[in-house]
Amino acid sequence: MIRRIAAILAALAVFSGCNPSARKEETFCITGRIIDPDGCLGRSIDGMRVSATDKSAGKTYTGTVGTEDEVTCRYSVENLPSGDYVLSFSSPYYEPAEYPLSLRADKTLDVTMKPLSLFSLDVAELRFASRVTTQEFTITNLMDKSVYLSLLPDDTVALLVRNISGLQRMTQVLGWQGLLEAGETRVLTVEIQHDGKESHLEGSLAVEIDGMRLSSLPLVIETTSRDLYGNLVGRVTDGQGHPLKDISVYCNCTDTVILTDEDGRYSFDDLPYLSQVRVIAFSEFYQWKESEFKNYVRDEIEIDLSLERCRNHLVLGRQEIDFGTDSVSQSTAPVSAEIDVTAETDDPVQFSVLTKVIGGETYPGLNFVANGQFQSSLKLWFQLDRSIGQVGDFRFTAVLKTDSAGTYLIPVRFSNTE
Numbered sequence: 001m002i003r004r005i006a007a008i009l010a011a012l013a014v015f016s017g018c019n020p021s022a023r024k025e026e027t028f029c030i031t032g033r034i035i036d037p038d039g040c041l042g043r044s045i046d047g048m049r050v051s052a053t054d055k056s057a058g059k060t061y062t063g064t065v066g067t068e069d070e071v072t073c074r075y076s077v078e079n080l081p082s083g084d085y086v087l088s089f090s091s092p093y094y095e096p097a098e099y100p101l102s103l104r105a106d107k108t109l110d111v112t113m114k115p116l117s118l119f120s121l122d123v124a125e126l127r128f129a130s131r132v133t134t135q136e137f138t139i140t141n142l143m144d145k146s147v148y149l150s151l152l153p154d155d156t157v158a159l160l161v162r163n164i165s166g167l168q169r170m171t172q173v174l175g176w177q178g179l180l181e182a183g184e185t186r187v188l189t190v191e192i193q194h195d196g197k198e199s200h201l202e203g204s205l206a207v208e209i210d211g212m213r214l215s216s217l218p219l220v221i222e223t224t225s226r227d228l229y230g231n232l233v234g235r236v237t238d239g240q241g242h243p244l245k246d247i248s249v250y251c252n253c254t255d256t257v258i259l260t261d262e263d264g265r266y267s268f269d270d271l272p273y274l275s276q277v278r279v280i281a282f283s284e285f286y287q288w289k290e291s292e293f294k295n296y297v298r299d300e301i302e303i304d305l306s307l308e309r310c311r312n313h314l315v316l317g318r319q320e321i322d323f324g325t326d327s328v329s330q331s332t333a334p335v336s337a338e339i340d341v342t343a344e345t346d347d348p349v350q351f352s353v354l355t356k357v358i359g360g361e362t363y364p365g366l367n368f369v370a371n372g373q374f375q376s377s378l379k380l381w382f383q384l385d386r387s388i389g390q391v392g393d394f395r396f397t398a399v400l401k402t403d404s405a406g407t408y409l410i411p412v413r414f415s416n417t418e
Contacts, residue, residue, distance in 0.1 A: 029078040030087060030101070032109040034065070036072070048091045048113075052077045055084045055100075089113060093212065117142050118209055119149075119180075125218035126205070128192050137217075139207075140185040149180045150208035157192070157203030157219055165189040175206075194223040230296050232268040234303040236260050236281050244307060248409065250280040250358060253296075257358060257397075257409070271296050281305045282407035284313060312405035313344045321398070323384045323414035331386035334367075341378040343405060348375050350403040355412070358397040365389040366412070368398070384414060391416050 030052060050063040063077030077087070080103055087099040087109070094113040101107065123137040141147055152175030153161045163169070166188040167176035180186060190205070200223075204216040236247045243264025250257045251268045253275045260266045260281075271277060275296040282288045286307035294301055317340030326335075343349055352371040365385040372378075380400065393415045400408040 025081055027079045027081055028103050028106050029076060029080060030063075030085075030103065030107045030109060031074070031076040032111060034073050034075055034089065035110060035112045037112050037114060047093065048073065048075075048089065050075045050077060050087070050089050052080055052085045052087050054081070055086060057083070087111075092116075093118065093214065115214075118147075118214060119143075119207070121207075121217065123217070125220060126190055127220045127222075128194075129222050130224050133193065134189055134191045136187060136189045138185055138187050139180070141180040141182060144182050146179055146181050147209045148177060148211070149186075150177045150206075150211070151175050151188075151217075152206040152208065153219070154203045154206065156201055157221060160192045160195055160201070160221055161190060161205075161219075162193050163189075163191045165191070190219075192221055194221065197223065198225050199223045229270040229272060230275075231300045232271055232277060232279070232296070232303065233300065234266055234279065234305065236264045236266065236305050236307060238286075239306060239308055241306075244283075244286065247281050247283045247286065247307065248407070249305075250282075252276075252278045255358065271301075277301060277303070279303050279305070281307060282401070283307075284406040284408060285310055286406065287404070288401055288407050310402075310404055310406045311345070312347055312349060312402075314349070314400075314402065314405045314408065315342045315344070316400075316408060316410075317341070320411040320413070321382050323412075325415040325417060326386055327418065328386050328389055328391055328416045329418060334365075334383045334385040336381055336383045338382075339380040339410070341374070341380050341400075343374075343376055346376055347404065348373055349378075349405050351378070351405075352401050353380070354399040354401060355396060358399060358409070363389065363394050363396070363414075382412065386416055389416050391418055 034048060048065045050065055051060050052063065053060045061077055061080055063075055065073055065075045067073045082104050084100070084102050087101060089097045089111060091113065094115055097111060097113060099109065099111060101109065119142055120140045121137060126135045126137065128135060139149065149167070151164055151167060158172060164176040166186055167178040170177050195201075201221045203219045205219055206213055207215040207217060232251060232253075234249070236244045236249065238244055243260070243262070245260055245262045245264065247260045247264070248257050249260060249266045253271045254268050256268070258266055258268070276293045277296050278293050279291045280288065286309055289305050289307050291303045291305060294303060321337045321339070323335055323337065350373050353368055355366075365388045367383045367385070369380055395411070395413050398410040398412050400410060
């Protein structure tokens, strides 16, 4: 009877939880931060794994990893019985790490993960100094598998990076991409365009492997005042390729005329950056020749012209027009001036007079014979009406252009007082 009562009491003790051996075992947790030693902004911690292995029981407990900020993340391994453990960390982008520890209470442990060398670059930065528009560097895939490489300029320099040869341009958001085989070394060339003003810009190219941002390559673009101007050079020859000396060459960007040297060469300095350049070559003995428009985007451009000799030649009775000085308010009638023009042959000559090619706009009170045809001789007249004019000194050049008798520059000047 006594034994039966004892058995009943023992059973009641089990169901009531009073049996010490049936109590739930106390557990602990390990938490902390995973830190990138490089402090590399944007390095992804995707794929990071953490676990704790009980050294005596051989049981492994899997933890969780969550992002804390751009360079660190939080981890935790929970419900661990008291014991001795090996805490393990692994990732496709970091070297594995292990930490032995004895767990008798909740524990906090910050760990530093050493990044794997997934690629190598042969430069520390890309610097585009004065007039430098391209820079070359190499990148090597150190992994034993093929990866997709992406290079993405940041907002500071995105609009100035024109191309990265060796990779394919995707979109402005995706940048330039390409497949990099295991162990492959590829030469890449970054081409930039200076921004057309004096500046110093510091940006970067983000380096991504398989969509993971792992590093960045500093990119510096310097534009000095002399970067904003370039030079135009060229050569003028005849139909047989012989150099032509003392040929007038006009450049639209500088609005000036110079003469070729004995080798037929000419040059203009200080062309504004990103100009649309055109030159015109002419003389009394060769036909007028205009070049096509050409973009100036570097430090120098070259435009050569070949001229055809004229069949005719003109003799001008005077070499300039000078209307002198007079009052605008007291002017009563227009004043005129004529130039006698004589051709050396009797062939018809088509002509036109231009005043906007060289020396700015036409004065509003000036009239002249604009175009026409003559044979043997011509009276070329200019007329000035000061009453509709402005006060000041005025200087420009009229251009007498013909189809077969050359081109002639005629300076025009006058002064107006009140």
